Amino acid sequence: MLIVDDEPLARGRLAALLGACAGCTVVGSVDDGEAALEAMAALAPDLLLLDIEMPGLGGTALAARLADRGHPLVVFTTAYEHHAIAAFELGAVDYLLKPVRLERLREALRRAQARLDAAPAAPVVYLHARVRGERLRIPLNAVLWLLAEEKYVRVRHEGGEVLLEESLRQLEEAHPTLLRLHRNCLVPAARLIGLRSLPDGRVLARLAGTEFSPEVSRRNLPALRRLLRMG
Template sequence: MKLRVLLVDDEQLAIDRLTDLLGTLEEVEIVGSAHSASEAMERIAALAPDLVFLDIQMPGGSGMALAADLDIDNRPEIIFVTAFEHFAPDAFAVDATDYLLKPVRFDRLRAAVTRAQRRVRLSRSAGDSAAPAREPSPYIDEIWVAVRGGQVRLSISAIEWIEAARDYVMLHTATRSYLHRAQMNMLEEQLDPAQLFRVHRSSFVRLSLVQEIERPGRGNLNLILRDGIVIQVGPSYVKQVLAQLNLS
């Protein structure tokens, strides 16, 4: 499935960079661009894109306000692209598909596009049955996370990886990310390592999703997930990770 993409940023250089990066992905088709929130609203109405890469701080109106004004049931998927971390809570409160920091890493961009594809497919084929029940566990099997208008239960089985974000953590699933106030050490006590294994002081990973490993040298280790995300393994975690992957 090819996604029809609209790029929104007040800086042409930013649009050009995204155009170059997205040009390597066969699953997207760039259908237009806009340089302001008002122009973006017109282009969204006229072009009906599947996905919008949206800057936040723009003259004449913010991308965040634009996303909040769109009809949640009919709007395109939104990937915010910004130079500022502190907008992340607001981004996920409006159900953003992803939140990318400039300069955009290609692996994060590709993973965000893959996530958007999944969300579009799910919205077009709603009604799938719920996941089967799992065996009882001494660990938590769900987390209450904040979303626009309240909170929802997030199943631990849906989380693919976790990264620290100052006083919060980012819980990444196949279709979106959730910003959750928690500490990594607390999560390590609560999470089943058979599901999410701590590989760094700043990250947990579902090791079954690791498709490739890199050994950049000097005992370093990187994990490459199925969506192309590259996660560094902390030096003190390398032996445990290799043992879990049956590579020790």
């Protein structure tokens, strides 16, 4: 789950309470709605513990964006009772008043787990390629990296390499879990395990499952560092 709250003390308290809840894994902790959107793309949490009143993109606005998707689930955490009706209209699993009590948190988590258990399994996402006239499907979770080369995108996956006709931008827009390292390279968020700085100032990405270390552009470096800290 992902904790979203602009107050550091509130984030710390929730993390401590979740440590006393069996079966919970906190994948990250962020301080506003925009950061939550970035974290969701990279970390794919099942549940948000979401504050309502935050600077910038607030909790109800974020939940409204997620309402049509149905994922991740949302449990609101707030100091104010008057948001309750709006919260449940947005499909929230539960509504916890601060300071959050351990038993109420456990009850909210049980409700969230029941809803997750009742939901159909998420479909496998594929990239589609054509090799010698044969159409192939490559599971996105098997992809190691994608590089733009002239008119095609070269995709390295666990079973080899293929060429795609879509552009990197089209692939990035269609699959939010792909991270841009530089203008010619995307990688699945789950593959990014670290960054390595070179003496000449360049930064390389460390990827799970491959020794290939693509370079990270200065433009994309801050966002990648934030994602690694959240993870």
